[in-house]
Amino acid sequence: MRQTNLFVTTLREAPAEAETVSHQLLLRAGYIRQLAAGVYTYMPLGRRVLRKIENIVREEMDASGAQELLMPSLQPAELWKESERYDVYGKELMKLQDRHEREFVLGPTHEEVVTTLVRDEISSYRRLPLIVYQIQTKFRDERRPRSGLLRGREFLMKDAYSFDTGWEGLDLAYEQMYNAYGRILDRCSLTYRAVQANAGAIGGKGQNHEFMALSEIGEDTVAVCSICDYAANIEQAEVHSGDAFEEQDFSGIPAPVKFHTPNQKTIQQLEQESQIKPQDIIKTLIYTDGGKNFAVLVRGDHEVNELKVQKYLGCGEIALAEYDSVQAAAGVGSGFVGPAGLSLTILVDAAVAGMAEAVTGAGEKDYHLRGVVPGRDFLLTHVGDFRNAATGDICPVCGEGKLVFHQGIEVGHVFKLGTVYSEKLGATFLDAAGRSQPMVMGCYGIGISRLLSSVAEQNHDDQGLIWPAAIAPYTVHILLMSVKDEGQREVAEALYAQLTAIGIETLLDDRDERAGVKFKDSELIGIPVALVVGKGAAEQKVEYMDRRAGTKELIDISETVARVSVV
C-alpha cells in the first residue's frame, strides 16, 4: 500500500477524553475514530490489526475442534426472560422494538441463543460433545464507556460454547479452550496471566479463569506468585493458612489490660494516636446475612473477603450490620467492639488465630484492650480464610513464593457453566440408557477489540505504537526520504515491488513530506521494520530500523529480503 493512497490521518495531539495510552495512540496514529461514546470506526490500519487477531483466533479455535457459526445480534427478548437474565443485565442490555412492537435485545452475549439452538438440533448423547464459536459484534450499554476499545458499547468478541454429556467432558472442553486461549494470547505477544476468578452476572457456579493482560490501567487486581504460576483474581486468591494451631498453655500469660482510646475508632487513628501497628490489631466486624448477626475478625492490615465468608457459611449476600444492630449485639458502637465476651458466632481469620496477643476493642466506648489472646479470650471454633490476599502472603499453591499484585485487563474468560442454562432453557439429551439429562455447558469469550487495545497498551514507547509482527498492520514500512530524488525513488519502488511480490506486507511512504514527518509518523504507526531509502540509495544501501529495539543499521539492499523475511 502506498501511503499517498492510505486512508489515515495522524494527529499530534489526542483528544482530551482519551486517558489511556493505547486509546491516545490508536487515535493519534489513525487506527480508530470515535462515532459516539464507546462506539468506534476501525480505520484501514485498525481493521488490518483486527483481522489479524480474528484470524489467529479462528485458526486456534478450528485447531481445537470448535466449529464456527454466526448467530444474530437481534435476539427476541422472550429468550432473555426465559433465562431470567432480562432483568439481571439491567441497563447494560440494549433493547428495541420492531415495527410490530415485538421486543428484541442486541446480544451482549449468546448463551440463550446457542442453548436453544443446540436444544432444537441435538437430542442424543451420540451427537455430543460439541463446541461452537463465532466472531461477532456485541452490544453492551456501559454506564461509563472509556479507554477507547477497552470498554466500548459496540465491540468485537469471539464467544464459544461447549456442550457435553457430563462434567468430565466439560473438564476436557474447558482444558482445550484454556489451552487455545494461551496459544492465541501468546501469538499476539500479550503479557498475561490466567487467573482463578468468580462468576459474574453470567451465571453458573463452576470453575472459571480470567485471562488478564497485565497493565497498570487494568481495573482488576490479580494476585500472582513470585515463584510458581499461581495467579488469581484478588477476590478469589486463597490465603495460605500456615500451620495447624496447636493446643496452647495459657498459664502465666497476663490478662488483657484496658486502656483509654478516646474517639480512636479506626485502625488509622489507633496507629497515629496510640502508636499501635495495624498488624498488632484485631478488627471485629459485625455482619448480618439478612437475618442473623455474626462477627468476623481480621488483622488490622487485612480486608474481609465477603465472598469467602459467604462460602464458609453457605449463605447469600452479607453486609456490615447497621449502627443500631451493632449496638444491640455488642453493647457498644462500631470502633470499640471486641471479641471478648461477645455472644455471637465469631469467624476468625487464620492470621488472627496465629497472633500471640493483640489489641481489640474493649466493648466499651473510648476503650481498647491490650494483650487479648486468641483461644483464651475468644473461641477459635470457626477459623478459616476470611480475608483478601495481601502483598507478601505466601502462595497457597507452592507454599514458597510470595504473592505480588498486578493490575489486569480481562481479555478472555473461560467458564464452566454446568447446567444453569440447559436446565432453564430445556436443553436436554437422551443418554445411553434413554434417560433425559441436561447438557453440561461451558462458555469461553475473548474480547477481540479489547485484545487489540491491550496489546497496544503493553507495546508502545513515547514515540508511538510497537506492534508485534504477527498482528502488525504491515511488516515493513519503506520510508522514501526524498520523492524528488529519482535514484531514491527508483530504489524505493523496486524494493516495494519486490517485497510485495513475495507476500511481505509493505507500506511505502511515498508522500512529498519532510524526513522528520515521515520518521515521526512511522514511529507513531509502529510497523516492526522501517527501511529508510535516503542518500545511501546511490550505493545500494538502506537503513534498517527495528522499531522495538530502536536500532538503526545500514544494510545492503540485497540483504533486505532475507532480513525482513524473519521478522
Place this chain on the structure above:
Amino acid sequence: MRQTNLFVTTLREAPAEAETVSHQLLLRAGYIRQLAAGVYTYMPLGRRVLRKIENIVREEMDASGAQELLMPSLQPAELWKESERYDVYGKELMKLQDRHEREFVLGPTHEEVVTTLVRDEISSYRRLPLIVYQIQTKFRDERRPRSGLLRGREFLMKDAYSFDTGWEGLDLAYEQMYNAYGRILDRCSLTYRAVQANAGAIGGKGQNHEFMALSEIGEDTVAVCSICDYAANIEQAEVHSGDAFEEQDFSGIPAPVKFHTPNQKTIQQLEQESQIKPQDIIKTLIYTDGGKNFAVLVRGDHEVNELKVQKYLGCGEIALAEYDSVQAAAGVGSGFVGPAGLSLTILVDAAVAGMAEAVTGAGEKDYHLRGVVPGRDFLLTHVGDFRNAATGDICPVCGEGKLVFHQGIEVGHVFKLGTVYSEKLGATFLDAAGRSQPMVMGCYGIGISRLLSSVAEQNHDDQGLIWPAAIAPYTVHILLMSVKDEGQREVAEALYAQLTAIGIETLLDDRDERAGVKFKDSELIGIPVALVVGKGAAEQKVEYMDRRAGTKELIDISETVARVSVV
C-alpha cells in the same frame, strides 16, 4: 471434518413458511436456522459458504484499490436527521435509545457515517480519490421478511463508498467497482445481468446499475436483449423508437367512423365484444401533474411508463386524473376518451405515432371511432418513448435483437451519488486553486447473504443443493458405506487424511448410517464431488460422483488426488 462431529441436522421436510427453493434447501440441509422472522443463524456449513463469499468479495475489493474499514452498527440518530433520511426510511429503520435516552439507529447502510468520517479526515484534493469498503451486518425492519436470507432483517453486506474531486473521477471509480462486481459474481458462478436502474430511497440522481441474479422468484423484472448485452430494469428500459416520421399525404384517406360500443370501457371488453385487437387500439389516458392535466396515448397492448413521462415533462410525480377531472377535460368519462378534438397537451408514444390508423374513444359515452389517423386527427407535437418495453420490442442499443424479460434478484447495486450527501453533511475539500468543493461520491453494495441464497436458488435439483466449487462448504464428500467394514474404513480414513493434508477441504461421512441416508444427505448438502468408499475398496476403487453432472464413475484410488485437485 468428520460428519460425526459436524453440527448439522438435515431435515426431510422444510418448515411450511419456506416458500422458495433456496430457503427450503438451506433449512433442510442444515445451513441456516431461523431465530426470529427475517433473523437467521448461520450453522457451520452456512458459515463456511458465507466466509468463502466474503473472501472473494474482499479479494476483489482489495484488488480494485478499495480499503477495508469497519464502521459501527450503532449510529447516532442525529446523523440521519442531518441527511434527511431519518423520516424517508420510515419503519424500516430500527431505532433504539441508550441508557441516557440518546437515540440511535441500527445502520441499514452507512452513507451518513462514511461521509462525516471522510469529511473529518480529508480536506485537500491531494488526498483524493478514495474508495473504502466494509463487510458488515446491516439491519432493516422489512415489513414482510421472506425467502430466508433473500429478504432478511439482519443481513450481511459489503458496502463501498468512493470519494472524488469531480465526476470524471467518479466515472472511473464506478467503472472499477462495476468491473469488480462482475468478477465477484462470476467467481460465485452466478447467472446475472447488470441492468440500468432507477434511484431508490438511497437518494442521488446519478447513473446506477443493479446486478440482478436471474431467477423466477426475483421480484424485479429485467429486459434483456436477445443479441447484445443490453439489460435494464423494466422501468428503465428504453424503447427503440424506429424510423423518423415523415410528412404524410392524408388525401384520399377516409374520415373516422363512429361505432357503438356500449359499456366497452376497457381494451379487454373491446377485444371480446367488438373483436378489435389491442394493438389496433389507442389508449387515451388523462394524467395530472398535480396542477395541469394532459393526455398520454399508448397502444392498447402497451403500458404507460410514468417515469419516462415525468422525465419528458421535467415534472415531479404524476397520477391518473380523477373521474370528475377526466369528465371536465374530455367531456366524457374514462373508457370513451379519444384524442380527436381534445384540448389538452397530448403526449404520443412512438408506437402510436407509427400506426396508419386506429380505434380510439369517440369522446362520447358508449362510442368509439374507427379509422383515426395520427397526425391528421390529432397532433404529433409531442412524440416520444412513453411506455414500458414489451416482449418482442427491438433492442434500443443494437437495434437488432429483441427484448425478452426475466425476473431478477438484486444482489448488487452501484450508484453515482454525486454530491447529495457531501453537500448535506458538509464533506468538502479544497481544490488546487484553494476553492472549497463538495466531494463527488459513489456507493456500491453487494448483499453477501443474499448472494449466498441467490446462488442456491440457481444451483439445485430435486435432490438438493449443487454448490459451485469456489464457494462450496467442502470440495469433497467421502461417503464411507459401512463403518463396520474394516477395509472400507481404512481406505476412507487414508483418503481423508491424504486429501486434508494437501489442503482439499473434505467432509468424511463416518456416521453409522445406512447407505441410502448417506447418499440422500450428500445430495442435499451439495458438495461438488462425492467419493463413495464401498465394496470396491477391496480393489482400491472408489466411486467418483459429480454432483452437478450427476455422473458416477469407478476410479482407482490413486487417481483421486489428481481428479479432485481440478474441481
